[in-house]
Amino acid sequence: MRRSLALLPLLFAAAASAHITLETPQADAGSTYKGVLRVGHGCDGSPTTELRLIVPAGVEKLKPMPKAGWQLTVKKHKLAQPYDYYGEQVTEDVSEVSWSGGNLPEDFYDEFVFRARLPKTPGETLYFKVEQRCAKGETRWVDIPAAGQDAHDLPTPAAALKLTAPGEGHRH
Structure with a gap:
């Protein structure tokens, strides 16, 4: 029994790190x-x-x-409000990718990469919803926390990106 209780924190740590994150x-x-x-990870053991x-x-x-x-x-979707991108008038933009x-087995880790221009709204948090489909089943990482709620309390949180004032964020 003591051994089981000693392993309990490790199980919670594994569950907490199991989300799709940025x-x-x-x-x-x-x-x-x-x-x-x-x-x-996959979906309950499925790739x-x-x-x-x-x-x-x-x-x-x-x-x-x-x-x-x-x-x-x-x-892509048509924009209600077009915007300028280096002199080009953009009237439609990417809505889904x-x-x-592919086949990513449960025992392996991988990364999926994109590049984008972010809104000019410091203090805002953007939520990137992700649907993970597997050979058997799927997980929808789409939960967004309510004001004052911790995203770690959600069963399937969307990947969060905090927008900071220029110079405060991490640069590449």
């Missing part, structure tokens, strides 16, 4: 950001076969990195 959880508002989604990223409002010019062995699909057709 490698760099904060960045300068208005900056170009390299997002690295970290996938540490991951698809990862679908829902792009938060205000994120601009998202470009996913192709991944060997995976098919990359990008969906899907990496599919």
Whole structure:
């Protein structure tokens, strides 16, 4: 019994680190950001076969990195308010990215990468919702904490990115 109780904290630590997270959880508002989604497990022992990223409002010019062995699909939507990107008038932008057709076994870890321009709103937290599909089952990492709630208390939290004032965030 004592041995079981001694292992209990390790089980909670493993569960806490099991979420899909961003490698760099904060960045300068208005900056170009390299997002690295970290996938540490499948769905209850089943290998991951698809990862679908829902792009938060205000994120601009998202470009996913192709991944060997995976098919990359990008969906775009028309913007209600076009924006300027280095002299180009942008009228539609990426709303979803899907990496599919791969096979990430439960025993392995991998990363899925994208690059995007962030909104110019320091203090805001962006939530990148991710749907993880597996050979058997799926997990939707889409929960967003209510005001004052800790995301660690949620069963399937979305990956969070805190926007900081320029100069306060982590730079690459």
